[in-house]
Amino acid sequence: MSTIIDGLSLGSIYALIALGYTMVYGIAKMLNFAHGDIIMIGAYALFTMMNLTGSPIVAIITAIVVCTLLGIVIEKVAYKPLRGASPLAVLITAIGVSYLLQSVAQIIYGAKARPVTLFSLGTVKFGEVTLSLSALVTLIVCAVIMVGLTLFVKCTKIGRAMVAVSEDKAAAQLMGVNVNNIISITFAIGSCLAAFAAVFYLLQISATSPTLGSMPGIKAFTAAVIGGIGSIPGAMIGGILLGLIEKLCQSVTALSPYTTAIEFGILILILLVKPTGLLGRKRREKV
Template identity: 50%
Template sequence: MDYGTLFIQQIINGLHVGSIYALIALGYTMVYGIVKLINFAHGDIMMVGAYVAFVMMTAFNMNIVVALIVAVIFCSLLGMTIEKVAYKPLRKAPRMWALITAIGVSFFLESAVMVLFGANPKPFPAPPSKLITIGNLQFSQLMLISLALSVVLMIALERFIKTTRLGKAMRASSEDADAAALMGISVNKTISTAFVIGSALAAIGGVLFAIAYPQIKPLMGMMPGLKAFIAAVLGGIGIIPGAMLGGFLLGLIESLTKGFLSAFWPGATLWADAILFSILILVLLIKPSGILGKNIKEKV
């Protein structure tokens, strides 16, 4: 395979994995946009979604579509429960308390899955996929379906936020929750909705990730969740288009580093994560609010 073909192949792979990062990053950015909380348990909700789909497919012989729907419903309820039980009582507390609680919820979910399923990885029953070949380029049908589903969901979410009454209420709560409450908007409802939608997207991302890398384990959400958080910050956390942009950029950078640069530099694969963090630091040094973020001045 020549370098030009290898470059295009890695672009395709990067868009695929980047779409998954973008889906997960949307959950981070929606929650942060309203309650200014970094929900570090978000990556573990993604992991739970993958395990729920695994159980549905192996124990109940469901197909991947039905298993995905069950995983979305379960994780949506889980996200709403976590918000009500763990985060809502701390809404007026210092942000550090909520952050520590989020880390605690993350450890709880990981430990619960380890107790239920064990710590060893399990093969995920990904459905068979036809390999499509165009010249020297190769990609699977599942890769195309995954990419298309991610893009459709992102566009639908953007339209939901911009055009629906509930979406507008979420935007108003994000701008000023107290003023939104005075205007008759139920801030509690908008916050719960943000957690439900974010957790649903995390579940979809978890199942798509398990299909792309057909193996699940209790700690599988840690690195994708961290990378999705980086994507949200890179694009401008709290901004939905920014999360999408950051996710795709992160996927492209990772894929090109591991697949393309390794052809010239054998050690590039080992440095892939370090390169991602270096780019994040560079972007934040130049534009701390992220690529699409706006600098906000605070009066003192």
């Protein structure tokens, strides 16, 4: 039982990050490989503010603001000039931004892992089972965020414009939708989710380093691909699936050394059977 809750909570962190990948891909048609590093920057923002003020609330708010602004700035400075360039150029730029962020963090904070304790929540007992409270909080907050995001996309003007831009950017633009604004908003939302991911990730591992974002970044990217990249519910399902698999594998002694191999093996299997991912749509070519 506690393994399942741990898995769901890790999965919902992956899902939060995967949402960032999938939304940016859906709307800007690019893979933002610097997304994982925004989590790392968020973690350092938390670390800095915790040391300066000691207040988790201030630290969390700062991290959210820093990440959101960083997402918008990266898009404006690095990706916007490449709109219309070949996807490969954008991809290389994204990798470049990723290394840039890691190096900047290393210059400022050093390569050593720094301990961060936001708050410790302890455990709760439900009859026989003991559950970690932080896992429960993660799960609940992530669920609320995901429902909120789904409603936002479904029921608001901006959300509708986002779907329209992801369907046909040029047609949306000709209908008066400001595509640049929509892309900025998408990056802002994705990076804001990354800040939340940073908070929950630090609750689990309690230390930050310049490469903190790489592994969850890659795992979440995998989750987005498993779910069908570009699909919001797909990213949620993919993330939760991956988190569950990871925790279940780790709980079985014989399997635990192969956890990562199993996760990526499943990615390969799913792509073999369904190349567009679980909820991905086939793009029909017009004749």
